Amino acid sequence: MAKTNEQRDLFSGALELMVLHSLRLKPMHGYALVKHIQQVSGELLQIEEGSLYPALQRMLREGLLDSEAGVSAKGRPTRIYRLTAAGLRRLEDERSSFDKMFAGITRVLSTAQA
Structure with missing residues (x-):
C-alpha cells in the first residue's frame, strides 16, 4: 500500500527528539x-511500536534513558522510561540542531519561484 502525503516517514532523529522531549515532561x-x-501532535503523527521499542532500547544502551519495572494504568507490568542527565544534554543538542535545520528549510521554501 502506497503512503499518502500524511503518512510520510519521520526524518532521521525526529523520533529520538520527540521521545527525549516527552520524557523530559514525565517518565x-x-x-x-x-x-x-x-495526542500532542493533533493525531498528525503516528508512532509505530516497531519503531519505538528499538529506539528506546538504543537510547537505554547509550545512557540517554533509564528504565524500571512499573505498572500501567490498566494494572499490567511494564517498563517505565525516564530521561537521564546525558539524555537531557542530547535533547538540548538535538533541539538546537533541529531549530537550525528547520530555519534552513523555511528559507528554502520561502524563496520566490522564478
Missing part, C-alpha cells in the same frame, strides 16, 4: 509515549 511507558506523541 512514561512505551504505549504512553505513543499516545502522548499522537
